[in-house]
Amino acid sequence: MVNNHIQRESKFKLWLNKEGSAYGFLSGYGLMFIIFIVVPVLMAGLLSFTLFDTIQFPKFIGLKNYITLLTQDDIFMKYVLPNTIEFAVIVGPGGYILSFILAWILAQLPKLPRTIMALILYSPSMTSSVAMAVVWLTIFSGDQNGYLNSLLLNYNLIQEPIQWLQSPQYLMTIMIIVTLWSSMGVGFLAMLAGILEINPEMYEAGALDGISNRFQEIIYITIPSMRPQMLFGAVMAIVATFQAGAIGVTLSGANPTPQYAGQLIVNHIEDYGFLRYEMGYAAAVSVVLLLMVLLFARVANSLFGSNE
Amino acid sequence: MSIFKRKRHTGIQYSGINPKGYHPSQLKFYIILLPLAVFMLLPMAFIFSHAFKPPDELFAYPPRFFVINPTFKNFIDLFSKMSSSGVPVSRYLFNSIVVTGVTIVASILVSSTAAYALSKKRFKLKKALFAINTVALMFVPIAVTIPRFLIIQRLGLMDTFWVHVLPALAMPVGLFLIKQFIDGIPDEIIEAARIDGANDLSIYFQIILPMIKPAIATIAILTFQATWNNAETSSLFINDESLKTFAFYLTTLTSTSAGANTVAGQGMAAAASLIMFLPNLIIFFFLQSQVMSTMAHSGLK
Numbered sequence: 029m030v031n032n033h034i035q036r037e038s039k040f041k042l043w044l045n046k047e048g049s050a051y052g053f054l055s056g057y058g059l060m061f062i063i064f065i066v067v068p069v070l071m072a073g074l075l076s077f078t079l080f081d082t083i084q085f086p087k088f089i090g091l092k093n094y095i096t097l098l099t100q101d102d103i104f105m106k107y108v109l110p111n112t113i114e115f116a117v118i119v120g121p122g123g124y125i126l127s128f129i130l131a132w133i134l135a136q137l138p139k140l141p142r143t144i145m146a147l148i149l150y151s152p153s154m155t156s157s158v159a160m161a162v163v164w165l166t167i168f169s170g171d172q173n174g175y176l177n178s179l180l181l182n183y184n185l186i187q188e189p190i191q192w193l194q195s196p197q198y199l200m201t202i203m204i205i206v207t208l209w210s211s212m213g214v215g216f217l218a219m220l221a222g223i224l225e226i227n228p229e230m231y232e233a234g235a236l237d238g239i240s241n242r243f244q245e246i247i248y249i250t251i252p253s254m255r256p257q258m259l260f261g262a263v264m265a266i267v268a269t270f271q272a273g274a275i276g277v278t279l280s281g282a283n284p285t286p287q288y289a290g291q292l293i294v295n296h297i298e299d300y301g302f303l304r305y306e307m308g309y310a311a312a313v314s315v316v317l318l319l320m321v322l323l324f325a326r327v328a329n330s331l332f333g334s335n336e
Numbered sequence: 337m338s339i340f341k342r343k344r345h346t347g348i349q350y351s352g353i354n355p356k357g358y359h360p361s362q363l364k365f366y367i368i369l370l371p372l373a374v375f376m377l378l379p380m381a382f383i384f385s386h387a388f389k390p391p392d393e394l395f396a397y398p399p400r401f402f403v404i405n406p407t408f409k410n411f412i413d414l415f416s417k418m419s420s421s422g423v424p425v426s427r428y429l430f431n432s433i434v435v436t437g438v439t440i441v442a443s444i445l446v447s448s449t450a451a452y453a454l455s456k457k458r459f460k461l462k463k464a465l466f467a468i469n470t471v472a473l474m475f476v477p478i479a480v481t482i483p484r485f486l487i488i489q490r491l492g493l494m495d496t497f498w499v500h501v502l503p504a505l506a507m508p509v510g511l512f513l514i515k516q517f518i519d520g521i522p523d524e525i526i527e528a529a530r531i532d533g534a535n536d537l538s539i540y541f542q543i544i545l546p547m548i549k550p551a552i553a554t555i556a557i558l559t560f561q562a563t564w565n566n567a568e569t570s571s572l573f574i575n576d577e578s579l580k581t582f583a584f585y586l587t588t589l590t591s592t593s594a595g596a597n598t599v600a601g602q603g604m605a606a607a608a609s610l611i612m613f614l615p616n617l618i619i620f621f622f623l624q625s626q627v628m629s630t631m632a633h634s635g636l637k
Contacts, residue, residue: 046459047457047458047459047460049453049457049536050453050457050458050459050462051453051459052536053449053450053452053453053457053536053540054449054450054453054454054465056445056446056449056450056505057446057447057449057450057505057506057511058450058465060446060502060503060505060506061469061472061506061508063487063491063502063506064484064487064502064503064505064506065472065475065480065506065508067483067487068480068483068484068487069475069480069483071480071483071486071487072479072480072482072483075482075483130369130372133365133368133369134369135353135354136352136353136355136362136365137355137362137365137366138355138356138357138358138362139354141366143624143625145369145373146624146628147620147621147624148373148376148377149372149373149376150620151376151377151380151616151617151620152376152379152380154561154616154617154620155380155565155612155613155616156561156564156565156566156567156583156612156613156616157565158565158567158583158586158587158590158609158612159383159565159586159608159609159612159613160379160609161587161590162383162386162586162589162590162605162606162608162609163379163382163383163386163609164379165590166382166386166602167379167382172397173395173397173399174399175399175401178397178398178399182398209376209379214509214558214631217627217628217631218631218634218635220628220631221628221629221631221632221634222631222632222634222635223353224353224354224628224632225632226353228352228353231352231353254635255635256634256635256636256637257631257634257635257636259635259636259637260634260635260636263473263474263636264473264509266474267473267474267475267476270476270478270479271476271477271478273478274478294478294479297478297479297481297482298481301481301482302481302482307482307486310482311482311483314479314480314482314483317476317479318476318479318480321474321476321479322474325474333637
């Protein structure tokens with residue numbers, strides 16, 4: 029027994045000598061990672077099987093939250109899910125393809141103009157949605173003083189001011205434009221760097237192999253040689269798309285958004301979690317959101333992942 | 337045909353990827369980019385112009401895009417005003433600066449030490465831990481706001497300074513980028529130092545840190561953007577008005593209930609958004625070449 033104890037202790041010491049310093053270096057980040065990422069995700073998973081109103085201890089109710097979500101939550105099925113899919117499919121791949129095309133065009137320019145242009149294209153994504161709200165609210169303001177209304181009235185394109193941000197038929201379009209406008213983010217910079225890194229000899233070899241135009245060059249040389257950056261950019265685009273979910277509420281100034289026109293899954297979580305205090309149900313919606321992100325990432329991975 | 341094509345990449349480069357100078361063939365790219373750049377710049381130009389407008393121009397009909405008689409009145413109004421709960425606006429700005437500064441330093445330290453371990457140290461779980469972090473690149477913080485809220489409450493971090501800092505330190509993309517960058521440092525350098533008797537700490541401080549400056553600059557920018565622009569922490573986890581940040585104060589100016597439509601409100605909101613936006617631009621402007629060299633290592637395999 030005592031022997032065993034000593035043995036275990038020396039084993040521990042051996043391990044500490046060998047790997048202790050590595051874990052020491054990891055400890056700070058690791059701790060924060062566990063507290064603010066791992067535990068919340070696990071908790072969301074657990075809470076999603078409970079009834080939890082923040083006051084009483086969570087009560088286990090099995091799959092009931094998910095069943096309610098799929099069968100009884102009309103708002104989720106009629107508005108939130110279709111809205112989220114529409115938003116994600118246009119903004120995600122749209123912003124991604126736009127980022128790639130712009131990165132490719134920028135790579136065709138000399139360094140100075142390229143740097144200036146990159147700065148301009150990247151700048152919307154570094155501006156907080158908070159700061160931009162001021163701009164969008166003024167431009168799309170619903171009275172005749174709104175810039176867009178004033179412009180359209182001036183050219184007699186409309187007869188009276190339109191309530192852009194309060195109208196269900198315009199809100200989603202505006203949300204998509206605003207998000208696309210700020211979609212040239214980290215992924216865009218990564219793809220630009222990736223294109224610039226490609227060895228010029230690759231293109232020469234491609235030319236010898238019969239590649240005759242720039243489009244073929246992109247398909248057969250550029251994209252395959254920068255798959256890792258393409259994948260990184262895709263992951264960043266997916267995350268940014270789902271993270272941008274609050275935009276509808278920011279623009280319309282209300283959760284729920286007018287007639288649920290701009291209601292995305294993120295707003296639905298907030299609605300149930302912080303407005304109705306149905307935390308268990310909100311957690312189930314969170315899990316669905318995380319699964320959606322994972323699904324999108326799987327698609328990206330099958331497109332650009334290494335074949336190992 | 338193919339010989340003709342080859343010329344493009346030999347000798348002095350004028351066209352193709354990363355050309356050295358101007359060439360008429362680039363003109364078509366400028367024709368595409370310039371209108372787009374103007375479109376992208378419009379809202380930014382609008383912030384600048386709006387922030388300096390006197391009241392009569394802010395509400396002129398028809399509205400004018402550019403300011404005619406620029407004035408600092410909006411800024412003076414902004415800083416002479418108390419928030420509705422009696423906290424001066426400069427206090428929010430001060431909080432933002434301190435929070436952002438501390439978070440950047442802590443984030444650099446925490447991410448780069450962890451990245452060093454994941455890149456250069458040998459231990460059993462190394463690959464697994466890096467794989468977990470790579471999966472976490474897909475993490476969407478907004479999805480787990482509720483569990484995070486419960487954890488922060490349980491840890492007693494509500495209404496403390498640290499609630500601004502600590503959650504921001506778990507930044508998978510930061511660790512990922514630094515780790516990839518450190519991978520580019522040859523192992524021989526570290527082995528040589530170890531033979532000379534250097535321990536892990538001195539290797540980290542004297543060899544790794546000086547060699548990964550571009551990656552550090554990149555993390556600094558990403559952390560800056562995440563923290564400086566963050567209004568959620570203040571609205572969810574802080575009740576004490578004197579601990580809230582400038583980004584949060586700006587949301588109170590723009591939310592329709594608090595008077596975005598009042599005359600003074602709009603001018604101040606415009607001035608405040610300029611203050612929010614400018615540091616982003618300036619920092620990125622000075623560090624962009626470092627960011628680009630880090631991004632070259634960003635590939636996800």
